[in-house]
Amino acid sequence: MDAVLKIFRGDAQRGEFREYGVPLHEGMVVLDAIHHVQAHAASDLACRWNCKAGRCGSCSAEVDGKPKLMCMTRMDEFPVGEPITVAPLKAFPVIKDLVCDVSWNYEVNKRIPPFQPKPPEPDGTWRMQQADIDRVQEFRKCIECFLCQDVCHVLRDHGKKDSFAGPRFFVRVASLEMHPLDVVSRTAYLKEQGGIGLCNITKCCTEVCPESIRITDNAIIPLKERVVDDFYDPVRRAWRWLTRQRDSP
Amino acid sequence: MDRFETHSCDVLVVGAGGAGLRAAIEVAAQGASVGLICKSLLGKAHTVMAEGGVAAALANTDGRDSWKVHFRDTMRGGKMLNDWRMAELLAREAPARVIELEGWGALFDRTPDGRILQRNFGGHQFPRLAHVGDRTGLEMIRTLQDKAVHSPGIDVYMECTVVRLLKDGPRISGALAYRRDTGRFIVFSTKAVVLATGGIGRAYKINSNSWEYTGDGHALAYDAGADLIGMEFVQFHPTGMVWPLSVRGILVTEGVRGEGGVLKNSQGERFMFRYVPEMFRKDFADTEEEADRWVAEVIAGRKAEARRPPELLTRDVVARAIAQEVREGRGSPHGGAFLDIASRRKPEEIRKKLPSMYQQFYELADVDITRQPMEVGPTTHYMMGGVRVDAETEAATIPGLFAAGEVAGGLHGANRLGGNSLSDLLVFGRRAGLGAAAYAKAHPGDPRIDASEVEAIIAEALAPFDRSGGENPYAVHDALQDMMGTYVGIARSEDDLCTALGQLASLRARAARAGVEGHRQYNPGWHVALDLRHLLTVSEAVTRAALERRESRGAHTRVDHPESERSFATVNVVVRRRGDAMTVVTEPMSPMPDELKRIVEGEV
Numbered sequence: 001m002d003a004v005l006k007i008f009r010g011d012a013q014r015g016e017f018r019e020y021g022v023p024l025h026e027g028m029v030v031l032d033a034i035h036h037v038q039a040h041a042a043s044d045l046a047c048r049w050n051c052k053a054g055r056c057g058s059c060s061a062e063v064d065g066k067p068k069l070m071c072m073t074r075m076d077e078f079p080v081g082e083p084i085t086v087a088p089l090k091a092f093p094v095i096k097d098l099v100c101d102v103s104w105n106y107e108v109n110k111r112i113p114p115f116q117p118k119p120p121e122p123d124g125t126w127r128m129q130q131a132d133i134d135r136v137q138e139f140r141k142c143i144e145c146f147l148c149q150d151v152c153h154v155l156r157d158h159g160k161k162d163s164f165a166g167p168r169f170f171v172r173v174a175s176l177e178m179h180p181l182d183v184v185s186r187t188a189y190l191k192e193q194g195g196i197g198l199c200n201i202t203k204c205c206t207e208v209c210p211e212s213i214r215i216t217d218n219a220i221i222p223l224k225e226r227v228v229d230d231f232y233d234p235v236r237r238a239w240r241w242l243t244r245q246r247d248s249p
Numbered sequence: 250m251d252r253f254e255t256h257s258c259d260v261l262v263v264g265a266g267g268a269g270l271r272a273a274i275e276v277a278a279q280g281a282s283v284g285l286i287c288k289s290l291l292g293k294a295h296t297v298m299a300e301g302g303v304a305a306a307l308a309n310t311d312g313r314d315s316w317k318v319h320f321r322d323t324m325r326g327g328k329m330l331n332d333w334r335m336a337e338l339l340a341r342e343a344p345a346r347v348i349e350l351e352g353w354g355a356l357f358d359r360t361p362d363g364r365i366l367q368r369n370f371g372g373h374q375f376p377r378l379a380h381v382g383d384r385t386g387l388e389m390i391r392t393l394q395d396k397a398v399h400s401p402g403i404d405v406y407m408e409c410t411v412v413r414l415l416k417d418g419p420r421i422s423g424a425l426a427y428r429r430d431t432g433r434f435i436v437f438s439t440k441a442v443v444l445a446t447g448g449i450g451r452a453y454k455i456n457s458n459s460w461e462y463t464g465d466g467h468a469l470a471y472d473a474g475a476d477l478i479g480m481e482f483v484q485f486h487p488t489g490m491v492w493p494l495s496v497r498g499i500l501v502t503e504g505v506r507g508e509g510g511v512l513k514n515s516q517g518e519r520f521m522f523r524y525v526p527e528m529f530r531k532d533f534a535d536t537e538e539e540a541d542r543w544v545a546e547v548i549a550g551r552k553a554e555a556r557r558p559p560e561l562l563t564r565d566v567v568a569r570a571i572a573q574e575v576r577e578g579r580g581s582p583h584g585g586a587f588l589d590i591a592s593r594r595k596p597e598e599i600r601k602k603l604p605s606m607y608q609q610f611y612e613l614a615d616v617d618i619t620r621q622p623m624e625v626g627p628t629t630h631y632m633m634g635g636v637r638v639d640a641e642t643e644a645a646t647i648p649g650l651f652a653a654g655e656v657a658g659g660l661h662g663a664n665r666l667g668g669n670s671l672s673d674l675l676v677f678g679r680r681a682g683l684g685a686a687a688y689a690k691a692h693p694g695d696p697r698i699d700a701s702e703v704e705a706i707i708a709e710a711l712a713p714f715d716r717s718g719g720e721n722p723y724a725v726h727d728a729l730q731d732m733m734g735t736y737v738g739i740a741r742s743e744d745d746l747c748t749a750l751g752q753l754a755s756l757r758a759r760a761a762r763a764g765v766e767g768h769r770q771y772n773p774g775w776h777v778a779l780d781l782r783h784l785l786t787v788s789e790a791v792t793r794a795a796l797e798r799r800e801s802r803g804a805h806t807r808v809d810h811p812e813s814e815r816s817f818a819t820v821n822v823v824v825r826r827r828g829d830a831m832t833v834v835t836e837p838m839s840p841m842p843d844e845l846k847r848i849v850e851g852e853v
């Protein structure tokens with residue numbers, strides 16, 4: 001029994017979908033099919049992968065139009081006899097075939113104010129309750145597959161890469177902001193550089209997250225609330241104005 | 250057009266998993282400039298796959314633990330072939346390195362009083378592994394990645410592969426690499442190189458490793474003339490997935506057994522009771538009743554008074570036991586054993602402590618591990634052997650070369666304990682960083698790069714493009730993996746190893762004829778063709794070292810020499826290049842000081 005894959009072949013300038021036949025076996029995933037094509041039909045077919053177990057977030061692609069990890073997408077999810085389309089992520093420039101230039105994400109990460117802990121206990125360690133870190137551990141499950149960045153319409157359709165950090169980095173900021181030891185405020189970052197106001201909570205990011213992180217509900221909405229508290233709450237605004245008065249000579 | 254771009258730095262770190270990141274952070278902290286190279290994107294290195302935890306005698310979960318017990322467990326697990334000074338440093342320094350990570354933002358699971366929770370693991374006498382569910386490696390790599398990103402002086406080169414180290418006379422002067430995305434070459438001019446390239450698992454078909462694990466660092470060091478030790482010791486992890494084919498070899502964490510999971514054969518027997526080695530007999534339960542009592546005590550958070558279940562024996566022992574059960578006809582339907590956590594723990598506990606295992610089996614194998622047992626069998630997992638280093642500074646045997654993590658040899662002896670690789674990365678990554686930074690400071694002035702040597706290596710690297718229609722590099726790799734699994738696998742013999750040497754020669758000839766299609770931009774076929782050189786070198790080193798060690802010890806099993814031999818008890822098998830020939834010799838290890846001997850013998 002064979003499956004047919006229609007795989008994007010090309011680069012940023014030009015490209016086309018080419019068909020490849022692949023023999024099926026039990027439990028096969030799309031990444032296995034790509035590897036088969038590389039080994040037997042197109043040795044120069046470019047694709048990223050590492051762990052092949054949904055843990056590293058390297059093999060992101062759009063399979064039949066849906067953003068997926070190829071290593072966790074079973075071939076038997078698709079109707080028998082119909083070709084399966086495999087394309088690179090749309091929100092990022094293609095380098096070649098299924099490989100995109102995702103370097104922008106690494107630049108965004110660099111601009112996030114880093115973790116800074118409060119001083120440790122006298123014994124040099126910190127005490128934290130599990131209940132207080134559960135919600136942060138959810139954010140730290142992120143494998144940086146960038147599927148959420150790919151589906152976010154602010155990036156995908158509006159191309160706001162210069163003014164919007166994207167769901168992945170709101171999750172990252174949330175993991176820092178809600179960290180019991182961290183002492184830095186990142187609401188100014190979120191409001192200005194991060195552009196969190198552009199998100200209109202359509203939850204597309206949450207839907208595609210392979211780690212089932214509730215990105216919108218647990219990260220983005222609480223962060224939006226913090227920005228509102230810090231910058232638009234009239235009482236706090238007055239307080240900031242007063243303290244600024246006092247600071248200046 | 251230039252044939253290559255040139256960059257210079259004080260220290261070049263090759264590999265950005267845990268060891269490479271930790272080394273780079275330390276070099277930068279010393280004020281030296283760092284080039285950090287990774288074959289994949291940053292944060293995707295194999296450390297991300299580490300599941301169970303990082304071993305450190307914090308003594309949070311059981312106050313009886315100490316560095317001395319950790320040291321003793323490590324030496325006994327390594328069958329006393331460990332570099333004792335490295336094992337001592339690991340045990341002494343791991344707690345501080347773990348707490349340091351917490352100060353950089355890592356969030357480990359907690360004890361009820363708010364400290365770092367520790368879990369049980371094979372070969373560790375007390376619960377010792379700081380962990381985050383079963384995704385500890387992800388937590389560590391992300392923490393180190395973020396620390397490195399905000400450390401000034403680190404330039405990261407993503408998707409970049411080193412082809413050869415360069416030397417100026419006897420000392421390291423740089424490295425030649427290529428960018429995967431463009432296919433363009435880079436010459437790094439540097440005073441010191443830290444190898445942190447991980448292991449060699451892709452030399453075997455059934456393995457738990459990512460494509461990156463092609464023995465690059467081992468082969469680069471060997472080519473440069475450095476010594477490799479312990480290459481005969483390849484760890485076969487007892488519990489890899491065996492079915493379906495698509496996931497064969499993917500790791501099932503030892504944490505499943507640490508959380509109370511048991512191994513059974515097709516007759517429903519907990520066979521591990523029959524495989525307890527004499528050396529460990531007094532530390533392990535001999536009845537199911539006692540083993541179950543231990544689990545009950547651990548789950549209740551009490552100090553265990555009962556002895557440990559035999560499922561928590563060291564990996565070499567458990568892997569051999571499963572292989573023997575299968576050989577004697579008591580295997581599972583797809584040639585493994587059953588690993589059962591479903592009948593031992595509540596579904597919600599399983600999903601909390603082993604979330605990735607739950608997801609992995611549910612989505613890839615149609616198995617719900619909260620209700621059904623897993624089918625598991627041995628998978629090539631880790632390389633104990635590697636570059637011979639000085640314990641204090643991780644300096645290799647040629648000036649300017651350093652190694653840390655899996656690519657370095659010595660620490661784990663004949664068998665690594667689970668959890669010790671993550672502490673290895675932190676302790677010796679940092680030490681390698683300090684060592685390399687100090688070396689760079691002591692050797693100012695740029696070493697000389699020989700342009701004609703660079704041109705020659707580039708020409709060789711590009712040769713596969715002139716052989717379009719030549720051997721398919723994927724097919725050669727496939728044949729190598731089959732061969733290594735068949736003749737240099739978990740059970741070895743002189744006949745098989747000699748057969749392997751013959752086949753390696755013909756595979757080398759095939760690799761020399763490998764041809765690739767297309768152009769240099771992001772061309773995986775070309776990358777495989779270049780990786781073959783390193784894979785063949787390490788495969789030959791493993792085979793020759795295995796031939797030399799005519800005994801069975803730890804992970805190295807010789808069916809024609811089934812016992813451990815006194816004559817091999819305190820020697821390293823050393824592999825080094827002399828001219829174009831691979832030489833193998835045994836060299837005596839330095840004797841352990843008396844105070845450490847007394848610890849190993851039981852004094853704590």
